[in-house]
Amino acid sequence: xxxxxxxxxxxxxxxxxxxxxxxxxxxxxxxxxxxxxxxxxxxxxxxxxxxxxxxxxxxxxxxxxxxxxxxxxxxxxxxxxxxxxxxxxxxxxxxxxxxxxxxxxxxxxxxxxxxxxxxxxxxxxxxxxxxxxxxxxxxxxxxxxxxxxxxxxxxxxxxxxxxxxxxxxxxxxxxxxxxxxxxxxxxxxxxxxxxxxxxxxxxxxxxxxxxxxxxxxxxxxxxxxxxxxxxxxxxxxxxxxxxxxx
Numbered sequence: 651x652x653x654x655x656x657x658x659x660x661x662x663x664x665x666x667x668x669x670x671x672x673x674x675x676x677x678x679x680x681x682x683x684x685x686x687x688x689x690x691x692x693x694x695x696x697x698x699x700x701x702x703x704x705x706x707x708x709x710x711x712x713x714x715x716x717x718x719x720x721x722x723x724x725x726x727x728x729x730x731x732x733x734x735x736x737x738x739x740x741x742x743x744x745x746x747x748x749x750x751x752x753x754x755x756x757x758x759x760x761x762x763x764x765x766x767x768x769x770x771x772x773x774x775x776x777x778x779x780x781x782x783x784x785x786x787x788x789x790x791x792x793x794x795x796x797x798x799x800x801x802x803x804x805x806x807x808x809x810x811x812x813x814x815x816x817x818x819x820x821x822x823x824x825x826x827x828x829x830x831x832x833x834x835x836x837x838x839x840x841x842x843x844x845x846x847x848x849x850x851x852x853x854x855x856x857x858x859x860x861x862x863x864x865x866x867x868x869x870x871x872x873x874x875x876x877x878x879x880x881x882x883x884x885x886x887x888x889x890x891x892x893x894x895x896x
Contacts, residue, residue, distance in 0.1 A: 737864060793816060796822075797819065799844075800823040802829060802861050818838075819837025819838065822840040824843040825855050825856060840883070843871045846875065852870050
């Protein structure tokens, strides 16, 4: 009588169990990969964790609405938390040496007479205003401030606006941006230069691309006469000195 056995029938059971165990591990590993791909990735980078939508919403509520931005900096009429760094030219002016004996300087009589005329005309203009509002601390007159040449800097105007809110601001500069954005936050901006005569004149201006370097260059710009700007455009009735007084 013949006996037949399958090929590999004498193979040990331990080897079969080992192959079966490896197969189960591979299946579980594949399922784990598929499950991890379906889940949303978790950001573990510390740099990214600081900037999350919740934090941005809290910051916007504390700071308030910003009207516009320039180079990422918002311009608001709030008290500065940090000291303002002025241009280096201000430090140079503050450190200028003291003047000598002015009495020894010869001043022409013509120049001296002009200075006296300016003083007299100024007093004629300012004294009636002072007398009108003297003794009336609760009443406020309306002020008008003209900025002829903004130069990408409205810090002084912003402080003045907080101090005297009953002030109208008018600014003119041939360089439109960013002067228009900055000045329009509290006043009226005009995109031209103010000169003696109307026309096309070469002016020393601060272009937008030189905002950081503060390098002024000469450019041909449109000019409007000062008297025409004040009387005809702004409709302000002011008394100015005539050329005969000078």
